[in-house]
Amino acid sequence: MIRYFRSGNPLTVLLLLIYTIFLKFYYLLHPSTYLMGGSEGLLYTLLVNWLKALVGNSPLFFTTLAILLQFVQALLFNKIINYHRLFAKPNYLPAMTYLLFTSLLDNWSAFSPVLLVNLIMLWVFSSLTDLYSRTSVRDVVFNTGFAIGIAALLYFPAVVFLLLLLISLLIMRAFRLAEWIIGLMGLICPIYLLGTYLFLTDRWSMLYSIPNIGLANPFVNDYKVWGATVVCVLFLVAGWALLQRALKKMLIQGRKIWSVSLVFVLVALVVPFFSVKFNPAYWLVAVLPISMFGANVFWSIRNNTIANAVHILVLGYVLLMQYFT
Structure with missing residues (x-):
C-alpha cells in the first residue's frame, strides 16, 4: 500500500478517503460528542453552543465533523509539503501518516479545540515557510501573530505558539526587533477586538473567561496514551535521523523549513502543559508536525516490503487498541 501513497497521482486522494x-x-461506530478540558477558549465555547443549538448534542455529528476536518487537514498539510518540495518527489505520505497517527488515541479523533x-x-x-524568500515580511508576521491570537481564543494555551513564530524568525531571517513587536501586536489584536465587541455589547464579564491558562501536572497512567506517545516519539526520532543525509542535498530554504518543523514539534509538545487541567488529547497539536517526520520514515525506506511491514505493524496496533481493548 505504501507504494500508492508514494505516488503523486491525484487519484490517490480517493484511496486516502477510503483509508x-x-x-x-x-x-x-462508537461516536463521542466534543471535548471540554477547562482551557477551551471563548470562541470554542460559542461555536459548540451554536452547533448544539443547530443539530443537538449528537455524538455522530461531532465525530463525523471531526473526521472530515482531519481529512481536509491531511490534504492541506500534504499540499504545503509538496509545494515546498520537502521530499524528492510529490507524494501523499504526510497525509497518510497524519491520519494514521491521529488514530492512535481515541480522543485524537474527537471534536476538540485543538x-x-x-x-x-x-x-x-x-506562512512561516515563506519567511525566507520574502524581502519584507511585516505583513506575514502580523497575519501569523493574528492567526495565533485566534487560535488562543479557541484554546488559550495556543498562545505559546508565539514562541514558534519568534524562533522561526531567527531561523529564517536576521534578527529585527520590529518584526518581533509586529508579531506580538498581531497576537494581541484578536483579543483586543473581541474585548471591544464584548464591551460595546455590555457583555464585559465574558472577557474574564478568555485567559484559561495554568500549569498542569502531566501525570498519565493510561497505557493507551503511553503507547501512542511511544509510537510518535519513535517515528519522530527515526524520521529526523533518516533526514540528515537528505538535508545535505536540499536547498537552504528546504533545510530551514525542516528546522522550523522540528521547533513546531517541540513547542506543540509543551503547549498542553499550560492547560488548567492536563489532557493528553491536546497533544493532537503535536501530531501534525510529527507526521512530517513519520512520513519521512516511510519515504526513506526504499524497500516496499519493509515499509509495508512497518505500516502494517502500526496499523495493527491501531486496530488492536480500537477493537480489542
Missing part, C-alpha cells in the same frame, strides 16, 4: 474511513470506522487549532496552524506553518 480514512477504514481507520476511523470504529469511532463512527482540532480547530490545527486548522489554523496549517495556515501559520504555510
